[in-house]
Each structure stands twice: as C-alpha cells, then as structure tokens.
Amino acid sequence: MPNAMHILTRTDLADIHLAPAEVIELVTEGYLAYAHNESRCPVKLMMPIPKAERDAVSYSMLGYDGSLEQVGFKTSYRQGSESAEKYYTTISLYDDVTGLPFAFMDCQRIGASRTPATTAIIAKHCARPDARSALMLGTGVQGRNTLPYLLTALPRLERLRLFGTHPDGIAESIASLHRWFPDREIELVEDVPAAVADSDIVVVASGRAAHPQVRTDWLPPGGLLVSVASKGVASGALRDADYAIATSAGQLGVTGTRLAGPDGEVTLDAELPDIVAGRAPGRRGDDDRVFAFSSGMIITDMPVAHALATRAVAAGRGQRVELWS
The missing domain is CATH 3.40.50.720 (NAD(P)-binding Rossmann-like Domain)
Structure with a gap:
C-alpha cells in the first residue's frame, strides 16, 4: 500500500508519552531550522464565519520542516469561542523525500505538548x-x-x-x-x-x-x-x-x-x-x-506530531487507509 496514510485517533495517541525535555528539544530544533531558513511557515489563514452569535474559530496552517523534510497541513475548527466540546484540530504529514503521505492525526495532544514547550523556551x-x-x-x-x-x-x-x-x-x-x-x-x-x-x-x-x-x-x-x-x-x-x-x-x-x-x-x-x-x-x-x-507555528507542531506518530505506528496503533486507491 505505497499510497496509504496512517490514520491516528485521539485514543491511539492517548498513552504515547513524550517527556517535557524531549518536546522542548524538538520545538527548539523547529525554531532553529526556521531561523536558518531551512523551513517554511506562511502565516496562518483564518476565516470569520458569518454567525456572530457563535463566534466560531476556523483556521489552517501550511509548513515545511527542513529537519524532517516533511510538509504539513493543520486545520482547526471550534463552534463558539468558549466551547471545548466542539473543538476539532488535525494535522497531516507528507514525506518530501519519498513523495508519500505519512500520517493524518488528531492534533490535541500535539498542541498540549508544543504550546507549553514554546512557553518554556520563551521563559528560558x-x-x-x-x-x-x-x-x-x-x-x-x-x-x-x-x-x-x-x-x-x-x-x-x-x-x-x-x-x-x-x-x-x-x-x-x-x-x-x-x-x-x-x-x-x-x-x-x-x-x-x-x-x-x-x-x-x-x-x-x-x-x-x-x-x-x-x-x-x-x-x-x-x-x-x-x-x-x-x-x-x-x-x-x-x-x-x-x-x-x-x-x-x-x-x-x-x-x-x-x-x-x-x-x-x-x-x-x-x-x-x-x-x-x-x-x-x-x-x-x-x-x-x-x-x-505566543501563537502556534506549524513548524513546531510538525516535529512533535512526527515523534508521536512514529511511536504510535511502531506500537501498532491506528489504521492504514488507501485514500488514493
């Protein structure tokens, strides 16, 4: 299945742990690659939804991680600014060396690790x-x-x-x-x-x-x-x-x-x-x-996502889906 994508759910990732020091290192490497012009990270695209009473959040980010040589796409949607229940965020990774898709996954765990890592780096x-x-x-x-x-x-x-x-x-x-x-x-x-x-x-x-x-x-x-x-x-x-x-x-x-x-x-x-x-x-x-x-940059999401996905796949988690078959 050369064109298969690993689909990883929130449950698949729930017990795949990365220590804070490891995440801080991954995010630091993401910033350094960007600073050295090895990565690309266009500004996120946000779209207001014409229902003022719902105050929804919808945005997407695109990036290239020069260290991993992968392209990533992240999307987020939340119906209402105060609702945690209707908040959905995903990330997909593509290997730019082989030209093949790698993973499509829930992004909650990634954000919950990348965000405090960024805060720690700022404080340091x-x-x-x-x-x-x-x-x-x-x-x-x-x-x-x-x-x-x-x-x-x-x-x-x-x-x-x-x-x-x-x-x-x-x-x-x-x-x-x-x-x-x-x-x-x-x-x-x-x-x-x-x-x-x-x-x-x-x-x-x-x-x-x-x-x-x-x-x-x-x-x-x-x-x-x-x-x-x-x-x-x-x-x-x-x-x-x-x-x-x-x-x-x-x-x-x-x-x-x-x-x-x-x-x-x-x-x-x-x-x-x-x-x-x-x-x-x-x-x-x-x-x-x-x-x-502190605002999220996909070039710091991607190394964390890749580390979680690699470990989850090695543990036999998720499904391989032939979207392009």
Whole structure:
C-alpha cells in the first residue's frame, strides 16, 4: 500500500508519552531550522464565519520542516469561542523525500505538548536569569502542562502558582506536574493582580471572564508576561512592555491585532526564532518588563506530531487507509 496514510485517533495517541525535555528539544530544533531558513511557515489563514452569535474559530496552517523534510497541513475548527466540546484540530504529514503521505492525526495532544514547550523556551531566553517564581493562569488543554515544562527549562524555579476556575482542570494541572516532578507542589491563588505583581514569570492561557485582564504594568520590574493567544490579557499589554516579542510577527498580525498601539501598528523588538538562534536578545535589561505573544507555528507542531506518530505506528496503533486507491 505505497499510497496509504496512517490514520491516528485521539485514543491511539492517548498513552504515547513524550517527556517535557524531549518536546522542548524538538520545538527548539523547529525554531532553529526556521531561523536558518531551512523551513517554511506562511502565516496562518483564518476565516470569520458569518454567525456572530457563535463566534466560531476556523483556521489552517501550511509548513515545511527542513529537519524532517516533511510538509504539513493543520486545520482547526471550534463552534463558539468558549466551547471545548466542539473543538476539532488535525494535522497531516507528507514525506518530501519519498513523495508519500505519512500520517493524518488528531492534533490535541500535539498542541498540549508544543504550546507549553514554546512557553518554556520563551521563559528560558526572556525571563530574568534569577527568576524564581512562575504563575499560570488557566487550566485548559493548552495550559495544563505549562508548569512542568517551565520547571524542566528553568529548574531553579522555587515557587509555582496556579489560578483556575474549573476543578477538573486544576486537578489535571496538578497531576501533570506530579507526573514529572512528584516532589513539587502548586500553590493555588485567588487574587490575580496581587499574584502577578509577585511573580517573575506569568503565563496567561485563560478565557476572557475568569479573572481581570492582566496588564503588563502589574508585573514586578524584570517580569515576563507570556500570552498564549489569550483573551485574559489586556489589549495594551504589548504596547506597555519595555521589550516585546512574538513567536511570529505575521501570526501576531492575524490573531493579536487587539494588542496593537493606538495607531494600529504593532511594534516588536524581536521574534522568538531569532532569539533562539542567538541573533536577538530575549530582553535588553534585567528590569525590563517583557511581553511575549505566543501563537502556534506549524513548524513546531510538525516535529512533535512526527515523534508521536512514529511511536504510535511502531506500537501498532491506528489504521492504514488507501485514500488514493
């Protein structure tokens, strides 16, 4: 079946685990390949759906991973901005060496690994060298793995705190930390502005109404604020930062336009791939309040997807389907 595609469901991937350090390495390699012009990653295509009351999300991404020599296509659809139940995201991979399809798979696990890895990479390069505390706001799928990934990248972190409103999400966030760091504990917080003011690293991956929108000027001097495309961040967060970065300026122009200044222009100091490659600093000074806008890039999804798919196929998971027969 030379033209068969491996179809991998969410269940097929559920117990295929990648350690945080491995995912961080894979995502770092994805950024480096892009920075060295070995990969391609056009800006994501988003389409508003003409039903304002549903506030649906629909977008697609295309990319080429120069390290894997694979082409990838990712799609996401969610009916309603607050619904986790009707959220469907997939990725397909094609081998550019053999010219053959490789895998079509559910993308939830990939995003739940790639996103906290990106956050950890941002923190590694942009937090103060003496950062000792981290605060996570949000307990959705994109945020539950954040604290163990941060601790992997920054093992000197001493204080880990969490704000969430959903008991299941809080429990899963704690379980995720204990899976990799069984001796570490999470402190739950209620007063978000006070917690932000007392944290070296603040990650916001929360909805719009669970807490006051986080402002950059709440940070202590030298603080780092990472927005995971979150509506829980105030619209002036980028404008008010001493140093502003994004995973991609183009992606920011698509998904983060509300963070632009009064004239509608987005001003960035650096992009993450250049920082990882050593071509730009993660901050100018120790007292800079740094804002980082994290938006997914398929060139970081693809290496994680490939690693999960390879292990799942080796374990006999999924189906081979001859779509082109």
